[in-house]
Amino acid sequence: MSDQYIEHLIKIIAKLPSLGTRSARRIVLQLLKKKETLIPQLIQSLKDVEDNITVCEICGNYDTQSPCSICSSTTRERNLLCIVQDISDLWALERGGLYKGLYHVLGGVLSAIEGVTPDDLNIGELLHRIEKEDINEIILALPATVDGQITIHYISSLLKGKNIKISTLAQGIPVGAELDYIDDGTIKLALDMRKQL
Ligand SMILES: [Zn+2]
Known part of the structure; x- marks a missing residue:
């Protein structure tokens, strides 16, 4: 044809x-x-x-510079770190300008079925950042799926004893939904009502 x-x-x-x-x-x-x-x-x-466009060497975001404009910003809260599965989640949080801290893109979540292990994710880089940067709160903005929950459990166990407040997004995000598909009001609520682990 x-x-x-x-x-x-x-x-x-x-x-x-x-x-x-x-x-x-x-x-x-x-x-x-x-x-x-x-x-x-x-x-x-x-x-x-x-x-x-390049990948930020610190957080994994896409930008014209590395470190990206978020990582090099002097006006953001530099002791608050939000861990997301993918860059699309970072974009969703940035879209409404609701979040003022820094990010870390994991590049996925742990999955026994898909064979995703900690080595496949940016977890080593995360631990390195925690040693180097002055971070006192981490928000695990990961999906409410079984794999997301296992990843939350795994990361929080690594951070035990490091004197860092760890929280997860509040209920309200439907199971399996990506942040990208959720409206700004719901994202704001999930951030404001975050639950400490
Ligand atoms: Zn960055």
Whole structure:
């Protein structure tokens, strides 16, 4: 039906999360309809991201600089650290500007089924930060799934005796829901009502 170039682009776009072949086809069709304006903009934007975005060596966030703008900020609460599963959760917390502390991106949660061990997560870096930085409270903003709870238990056991207040997000976040899908009001409530472990 369509050209091999078009098919190839559809295949690439269909690899992106939450997009199947049908959505990818619609996107490609729209790109072709606006070929003169949309495609050069997209090429430029992808190039800008490729050339300029890097992973923060401290927290794991994406930024144009490493350490990122959050880690190098002088106005944030530097003794409060929020541990998140993924960068999308960090973005969700930043979206409403509700949280003023620092972050640490774990890169996943422990999972026996998927074979995710502590070595696969940024836990060594976390312990290193705790030794170096002046952190006195840690919020474990991890999913309310079994794997999330096991990860919370594991990290809090590592932090025992370090004189750090440890809390988890309050109830209100549905089981398995990512922070990214939750409205700012609920996130604020979950932060304000956080429970100390
Ligand atoms: Zn950072």
